[in-house]
Amino acid sequence: NAGVTQTPKFQVLKTGQSMTLQCAQDMNHNSMYWYRQDPGMGLRLIYYSASEGTTDKGEVPNGYNVSRLNKREFSLRLESAAPSQTSVYFCASSEQGRVNTEAFFGQGTRLTVV
Amino acid sequence: AQSVSQHNHHVILSEAASLELGCNYSYGGTVNLFWYVQYPGQHLQLLLKYFSGDPLVKGIKGFEAEFIKSKFSFNLRKPSVQWSDTAEYFCAVNSYNFNKFYFGSGTKLNVKP
Numbered sequence: 001n002a003g004v005t006q007t008p009k010f011q012v013l014k015t016g017q018s019m020t021l022q023c024a025q026d027m028n029h030n031s032m033y034w035y036r037q038d039p040g041m042g043l044r045l046i047y048y049s050a051s052e053g054t055t056d057k058g059e060v061p062n063g064y065n066v067s068r069l070n071k072r073e074f075s076l077r078l079e080s081a082a083p084s085q086t087s088v089y090f091c092a093s094s095e096q097g098r099v100n101t102e103a104f105f106g107q108g109t110r111l112t113v114v
Numbered sequence: 115a116q117s118v119s120q121h122n123h124h125v126i127l128s129e130a131a132s133l134e135l136g137c138n139y140s141y142g143g144t145v146n147l148f149w150y151v152q153y154p155g156q157h158l159q160l161l162l163k164y165f166s167g168d169p170l171v172k173g174i175k176g177f178e179a180e181f182i183k184s185k186f187s188f189n190l191r192k193p194s195v196q197w198s199d200t201a202e203y204f205c206a207v208n209s210y211n212f213n214k215f216y217f218g219s220g221t222k223l224n225v226k227p
Contacts, residue, residue: 031213040123042204042219043158050213058214059115090157096213100165102148103206103215105157 002026006091006106013081013113021076021109023091031096032074033058033103034066036087043090049074050096081113116141118207120218127195128226135190135221137205141212147188148206148215149179158204164188175199197227 004025013019025032030051035043035058045058049068063085065077074093078085088110092103117140127133139145146165150158162173169181179190188205205218 033215035217040219042118042120043217045214045216048214092215094208094215096208096210100146100208100210102146102160102163103158103208105159107157 004091004093004104004106006089006109008109009107011109011111013078013111015082015113017081018077018079019081019111020078021089021091021111022073023075023106024073025091025093025104026072027093027095027104028071029093029095029101029104030071031094032068033092033094034064034074034076035090035092036060037090037108038087046076046089078111081111083113085111086113087111116207116212116216118205118216118218120203120205120221122221123219124222124224126224126226129197130194131225133190133192133195133199133223135203135205135223137188137190137218138186139188139205139207139216140186141207141209142186143209143211145207145209147179147181148208149173149177149188149190150204150206150217152202152204152220154201161190161203195223195225197225199223200225 033048034046047066091106149161
């Protein structure tokens with residue numbers, strides 16, 4: 001029972017490089033989320049997907065794109081990385097609607113942009 | 115956007131002391147409320163949750179929280195902390211009206227042995 005799996009766990013990028021963070025959940029949840037965590041700022045929502053085929057911007061979407069590939073997978077892409085995107089990124093999933101659950105989190109990706 | 119306020123940014127306690135961490139949210143409608151814990155270098159894990167019913171909620175590891183609707187609050191308590199409770203604690207809110215989870219800025223708890 002893996003829950004939410006994120007890859008990679010660590011990544012160092014040079015300014016201007018691109019990369020995709022992968023996330024998959026095996027709980028059949030309809031909703032998925034990408035957050036970034038920075039010291040003293042809690043978790044800020046980058047993008048979320050209420051259901052397969054839909055995505056919406058969160059609080060801090062600039063510089064990011066997402067794809068809800070199917071019900072299980074939700075990827076986050078940095079097209080041109082900037083030092084301000086150095087952060088820890090968490091993917092989460094939940095069930096929202098007739099049945100509501102808490103958010104279940106992945107292990108996180110620690111990204112450094114130099 | 116909704117907001118969640120955690121007023122204590124850093125709390126230092128000795129073992130066996132009692133703990134209360136404050137959390138206030140802004141949304142005036144029906145809410146679901148959560149407390150998460152993050153141990154150093156790890157991901158967020160659920161401590162407890164409130165969806166409806168008894169406003170006093172018990173969670174894992176002896177933690178409990180009380181939902182006071184009139185005060186828009188969901189404070190976390192533990193009667194006697196242990197060194198192993200050293201971690202960062204996050205309050206979160208969501209609602210069926212907005213399919214997102216809003217988090218507070220976190221409270222770092224340092225328990226001295």
